Amino acid sequence: xxxxxxxxxxxxxxxxxxxxxxxxxxxxxxxxxxxxxxxxxxxxxxxxxxxxxxxxxxxxxxxxxxxxxxxxxxxxxxxxxxxxxxxxxxxxxxxxxxxxxxxxxxxxxxxxxxxxxxxxxxxxxxxxxxxxxxxxxxxxxxxxxx
Amino acid sequence: xxxxxxxxxxxxxxxxxxxxxxxxxxxxxxxxxxxxxxxxxxxxxxxxxxxxxxxxxxxxxxxxxxxxxxxxxxxxxxxxxxxxxxxxxxxxxx
Numbered sequence: 001x002x003x004x005x006x007x008x009x010x011x012x013x014x015x016x017x018x019x020x021x022x023x024x025x026x027x028x029x030x031x032x033x034x035x036x037x038x039x040x041x042x043x044x045x046x047x048x049x050x051x052x053x054x055x056x057x058x059x060x061x062x063x064x065x066x067x068x069x070x071x072x073x074x075x076x077x078x079x080x081x082x083x084x085x086x087x088x089x090x091x092x093x094x095x096x097x098x099x100x101x102x103x104x105x106x107x108x109x110x111x112x113x114x115x116x117x118x119x120x121x122x123x124x125x126x127x128x129x130x131x132x133x134x135x136x137x138x139x140x141x142x143x144x145x146x
Numbered sequence: 147x148x149x150x151x152x153x154x155x156x157x158x159x160x161x162x163x164x165x166x167x168x169x170x171x172x173x174x175x176x177x178x179x180x181x182x183x184x185x186x187x188x189x190x191x192x193x194x195x196x197x198x199x200x201x202x203x204x205x206x207x208x209x210x211x212x213x214x215x216x217x218x219x220x221x222x223x224x225x226x227x228x229x230x231x232x233x234x235x236x237x238x239x240x
Contacts, residue, residue, distance in 0.1 A: 023237055050237035055204045055211045058231055079238040087238050093202060095232035096156050 002074075002100050002115040003129045004035040013111050015040040016078035016104045023051040027061050028074035028100060036070060043077075050089070051077045074100030074115075081107055084114040086123050094118040100126070147172045149222045151181065152229045160187035169228075174205055175218030177228060192230075193218070202233040 015038070016024035025043050030036040041057040053075065065072045079087070084105035086094075094101060097119040105112040117124045151167045161167060169184075171177030178192045178199075192200055197218060199205060205212045206229040212220040222228065 025234075027234070045235065045237070047237065047239075049239040050235070052233060052235035055206075055213075055231075055233070058204060058234060059206055059209070059211075059229060062229070062231055075234050077236065082238045087236065089239050090236035093233075093236045095202070095234055096154075098155065 001033050001127050001129060002035065002102070003033055003131060004038075006130050006132050008035050008038045009113060009128075009130050011038040011040070012076045012102065012104055012113065016076075016106060019043055019078065020080065020106070021048050022046055023048060023078050023080060024104070025051040025053055025075065025077040027053060027057065027072060028076060028102065029061060029065055029070050030073045031070055032073075033100075035073070038076070048080050073098075074102060076102035076104060078104040078106050083107065084112045086116055086118060091118055091121055091123060102128075147222055147224055149177060149224065149226045149228050151177065152227065154231050156232060157188060157191065157230060160185050160191075171222055173218065173222060174199075174207070174212050174220045174228070177222055178205075178218070202235065204231045204233050205229075206231070 015026050022043050026038055026040040028035050029039060039061050041053045043051045044054050045052040062072055084103035086101060101116045101118050103114050115126050115128050117126055148168050148170050151169050153161055153165060169177050169180045171180050182189045182192055192203060194200055199217055207215060207220055207226050
């Protein structure tokens with residue numbers, strides 16, 4: 001399960017749209033299964049088929065998490081021309097079994113956001129719970145396999 | 147020379163759960179070789195067979211990525227903190 005706000009979901013999508021035609025990417029900071037911040041990164045691979053988080057963003061975020069007592073809990077990136085499912089490259093290079101791997105597919109008119117756990121090459125989708133702010137236009141919790 | 151090395155979560159089991167280690171070496175290459183000598187489970191995760199940095203490992207001396215400091219030849223001093231982090235990469239390519 002991955003909990004995030006509607007605003008955080010929109011921030012991931014906006015990062016990926018801005019990166020077009022390349023893949024967009026960024027890191028997820030939080031505690032347990034709850035995202036507290038979305039950290040956009042340049043895609044240093046500068047490619048529509050490959051992404052790599054900027055090493056300086058990675059170090060700064062790692063240090064921030066240590067300082068704040070939060071976790072570097074995952075990564076998001078876009079697939080511009082394919083579905084929101086980890087590619088063999090994503091699975092082979094998944095750096096941490098404790099992480100949440102969020103895929104943003106921009107292939108179709110409706111953007112699709114899904115999250116996965118990747119442990120020893122095995123891919124399991126998890127539910128994404130998008131919570132709307134209490135003072136936002138909608139109240140309550142939206143539950144869906146995003 | 148002995149520098150402090152901060153380990154990422156994924157490498158800690160190979161070092162008995164340690165988060166930081168004090169490691170001998172005057173260059174990044176020497177430090178990484180010391181690590182694999184002392185903690186054989188890290189072998190293959192730090193350096194390639196030809197002694198170059200593993201493609202999917204980020205190594206920093208203080209705030210700087212060693213790829214911009216000479217790679218394995220980057221000098222290391224006693225006061226330096228070395229941070230290892232797995233590169234975060236992937237993509238839709240097969």
